[in-house]
Amino acid sequence: MIDTEATDLPELPGDWRRALAVVAHPDDLEYGCAAAVARWTDEGKEVVYLLVSRGEAGIDTLDPEVCAPLREREQRASAAVVGVDTVEFLDHRDGVIEYGTALRRDIAAAIRRHRPELVVTLNHRDGWGDGPGAPRNTPDHVAVGRATLDAAADAGNRWIFPELAERGLAPWDGVRRVAVAASSTPTHAVDAGPGLERAVESLLCHRAYIEALTDREPEEYAREFVTATTSRAADRFGGRPAVTFEVFPR
Numbered sequence: 001m002i003d004t005e006a007t008d009l010p011e012l013p014g015d016w017r018r019a020l021a022v023v024a025h026p027d028d029l030e031y032g033c034a035a036a037v038a039r040w041t042d043e044g045k046e047v048v049y050l051l052v053s054r055g056e057a058g059i060d061t062l063d064p065e066v067c068a069p070l071r072e073r074e075q076r077a078s079a080a081v082v083g084v085d086t087v088e089f090l091d092h093r094d095g096v097i098e099y100g101t102a103l104r105r106d107i108a109a110a111i112r113r114h115r116p117e118l119v120v121t122l123n124h125r126d127g128w129g130d131g132p133g134a135p136r137n138t139p140d141h142v143a144v145g146r147a148t149l150d151a152a153a154d155a156g157n158r159w160i161f162p163e164l165a166e167r168g169l170a171p172w173d174g175v176r177r178v179a180v181a182a183s184s185t186p187t188h189a190v191d192a193g194p195g196l197e198r199a200v201e202s203l204l205c206h207r208a209y210i211e212a213l214t215d216r217e218p219e220e221y222a223r224e225f226v227t228a229t230t231s232r233a234a235d236r237f238g239g240r241p242a243v244t245f246e247v248f249p250r
């Protein structure tokens with residue numbers, strides 16, 4: 001058996017210009033990989049965020065109609081901190097996002113529109129780890145992660161969703177990798193050091209969500225979370241803080 005824990009993680013290849021990051025909720029990218037996004041935009045790469053829902057079911061004390069625009073504002077602010085100007089929302093219903101052709105079509109349409117070489121998403125597996133008793137992932141993350149992996153291929157096939165071509169969205173077969181953040185079996189890493197402070201600030205933009213989630217001081221909470229998650233794989237990345245990804249080549 002290969003001891004993957006002991007294997008060094010190679011740097012995620014930088015031979016691309018455009019990325020599309022697709023996640024279920026506002027805050028998913030900030031909890032997962034904002035430090036990597038900061039690094040990429042520093043290098044002049046273009047990154048677009050696609051949010052499948054507005055996260056309107058995320059705050060117990062707020063009615064969804066009040067919550068949706070608030071979380072949209074927080075998401076746009078947190079994207080701007082790491083150099084992302086384009087943030088789009090698909091308006092699937094938070095909490096009950098369904099894996100299926102409708103979701104695949106919506107994501108494939110975005111891939112055709114933005115023509116990325118790299119697609120980023122969040123852990124699509126049932127759990128947040130392998131072993132018995134690993135915390136369960138949420139159904140929204142599973143649905144969106146799976147649909148994104150599928151849509152990367154759908155986007156390039158003219159016979160899947162031909163209605164998209166009728167809307168002027170020509171097939172795009174240029175996605176070379178799908179990088180899954182927060183995977184328990186990562187294959188690659190990105191140096192989180194240069195973007196670490198911005199990653200903290202970016203997560204902190206979800207202030208209403210964080211204040212509802214914890215009694216802790218928001219900045220201390222955000223800093224501790226980002227520091228802990230980016231130091232987890234440091235021993236496999238030359239001692240540097242890292243955002244890790246499981247990369248599926250295409």
Ligand SMILES: [Zn+2]
Binds near residue numbers: 024025141
């Ligand atoms: Zn989420």
